[in-house]
Amino acid sequence: MPAPSPGFFSAERRVIRTWTPEELAHHFTLSAGERVFLGHKGAAATLHLAALLKTFQVGGEFLDRPQAVPAAVIDVLSQQLGLSPALWAEVDWSTRTARRYRDEVAHFCGFRAFRAPDGAALIAHLTPLVADLNPDSESLRQRGRDFLRGQRLVPPTAQRFSRCLRAAVGAQEEHWMQSIQRRLSPQPVRP
Structure with missing residues (x-):
């Protein structure tokens, strides 16, 4: 997992970086193992899980709302998955499913819950x-x-x-x- 980029999150836990195309490719390209991890969920769920995974890997923490993820990141992930970025509007991070996805991502990345x-x-x-x-x-x-x-x-x-x-x-x-x-x-x- 790459080290977090300085200034990736603001105090309000919003992504504040502007990413170059090279940085987007480096940090947000899905590996074969990550694609397997994403599994065979619905389109919006797959995009949701991919965004959680990559932003956690890059930033070291979970964002608290979908609006915090830059559109450029969603575009890059959508292209890789063959999905429409418009699906991002369907993402709701307040559900039990969203919490389960965060747990799955943490486990996949070798992290555990804070106790x-x-x-x-x-x-x-x-x-x-x-x-x-x-x-x-x-x-x-x-x-x-x-x-x-x-x-x-x-x-x-x-x-x-x-x-x-x-x-x-x-x-x-x-x-x-x-x-x-x-x-x-x-x-x-x-x-």
């Missing part, structure tokens, strides 16, 4: 990396995303991810306060 112990591990990993007390720091967010990708974890919801970032900042702030307090506390004088 409670993973939150503790993420916080423990990020705490010593906190450089300032801003939990919305893009640097901290990227380090969190890198950790999740390295652990092959599907990123949690945006709210849960933000809670983990705030917890890491809070833990580091507490560590700094204790360190300062130890330095400022009077040391016993030894005779």
